[in-house]
Every structure is written in C-alpha cells, then in structure tokens.
Amino acid sequence: MNTRNLMRGTDRLSRTAAGADLEALRDLREAIRAVLLTHTTGQPLDPTVVGRLRALALAAPLRAEIGEDGSAAPAALDDNAVARVLAAIASAGQTGTWRRLKVCANPDCQWAFYDASRNRSGTWCDMSICGSRVKMRAYRRRAAGT
Ligand SMILES: [Zn+2]
Numbered sequence: 001m002n003t004r005n006l007m008r009g010t011d012r013l014s015r016t017a018a019g020a021d022l023e024a025l026r027d028l029r030e031a032i033r034a035v036l037l038t039h040t041t042g043q044p045l046d047p048t049v050v051g052r053l054r055a056l057a058l059a060a061p062l063r064a065e066i067g068e069d070g071s072a073a074p075a076a077l078d079d080n081a082v083a084r085v086l087a088a089i090a091s092a093g094q095t096g097t098w099r100r101l102k103v104c105a106n107p108d109c110q111w112a113f114y115d116a117s118r119n120r121s122g123t124w125c126d127m128s129i130c131g132s133r134v135k136m137r138a139y140r141r142r143a144a145g146t
Contacts, residue, residue, distance in 0.1 A: 001029060001032060001033060001036070001103075001112030002111055002112050003016075003029065004029065005111075006108060006109060006110050006111075007108060007109060011026075013025055013026060013029065017081065021081060021082075024056060024059075024081075024082050025081055025082065025085075027052060027056065028053075028056050028082050028085060028086075031049050031052045031053050031056070032053075032085075032089070033103050033110060033112070034046060034049040035049065035053075036101050036102050036103040036112055037102075037103045037105075037110070039098075039099055039100075039101060039102045039103075039115075040102040040103055040104070040105050040122075040123055041105065056082055056086070057086055059082070060076070060080055060082045060083035060086050061076065061077035061078055061080055061083050062074055062075070062076060062077060062083050062086060062087060063075055063077050073087075073090075073091055073094075074086070074087040074090035074091060075087050097114075099120065100114055100115045100116070100120060101113075101114060101115075102114075102115050102122060102123075104123075104124050104125035104126075104130050105123045105124060105130070105134065106124065106125075106130035106131075106133060106134050109125060109129075109130050111125040111130075112125075113125045
C-alpha cells in the first residue's frame with residue numbers, strides 16, 4: 001500500500017514490477033486503498049471498485065490450502081503478485097485484521113496504517129501530523145466563515 005507516497009509524489013512499485021504486472025499491481029493497490037478508506041470513514045464502497053477487484057481476482061490463480069487441523073486458507077498458485085496479495089487479504093479477513101487496516105483520512109496523505117486502537121476509531125496515520133493539519137484547516141475554514 002505504502003509504495004505510493006502522495007505527499008512526496010513517489011511510487012516505489014515500479015522498482016519491483018514492470019509491464020502488465022505493474023499495471024495490475026497499481027490497479028490493485030489503488031482499489032485496496034479505496035476499500036481501506038471505507039474502513040476509516042464508514043462510507044459505502046464505490047461499486048466500480050468492487051468491479052475492479054473482481055476483475056483482478058478472476059485473473060489471479062488462487063487455491064485453498066488445507067492445514068493439519070482441516071482448516072482452509074487461500075494461497076496463490078504461483079508467483080503471481082496479485083494472487084499473493086489477494087490471498088493475504090483473504091487470510092487477514094479471517095482473523096479480523098482486515099477491518100483494522102485503514103487509510104489516513106487526510107486526502108493529501110492516504111497512508112495505509114494498522115488501527116491498534118481499542119475501539120477501532122483511528123482516523124489518521126499520525127494524529128500529530130495529519131490529524132492536526134486537517135483539524136487546523138477545518139478550524140480556519142470555520143473562523144473564516146466559509
Ligand atoms: Zn496521514
């Protein structure tokens with residue numbers, strides 16, 4: 001997720017992938033960012049994002065791996081990066097970790113973070129940076145009466 005840094009305008013994904021893989025991984029990353037933002041805001045997910053994720057999943061070779069206790073876990077069939085990410089998401093969903101993965105509510109930041117707060121109310125990647133900035137902006141808007 002954080003291979004893209006909005007504040008710095010950098011994208012490290014191009015260092016690890018190329019061509020169609022890079023395009024698919026970027027598409028996946030931004031679709032997941034949209035999902036994680038719904039974890040932060042509680043807003044419904046844009047149906048076009050669901051469509052993009054479904055299209056990516058159709059092309060991803062996944063299978064079920066059976067554990068010694070008979071449990072089933074998703075696993076990527078080969079070295080397909082999109083499949084590996086989707087398998088990790090499926091595993092995270094089973095443990096409850098998925099809902100705690102969020103994206104910072106500061107639109108200029110959108111850094112992905114793990115919300116370790118007891119009541120899952122985390123909104124910012126860092127309260128002292130993004131939380132303060134956004135609250136200060138809102139305060140200035142209110143003070144200006146706009
Ligand atoms: Zn942030």
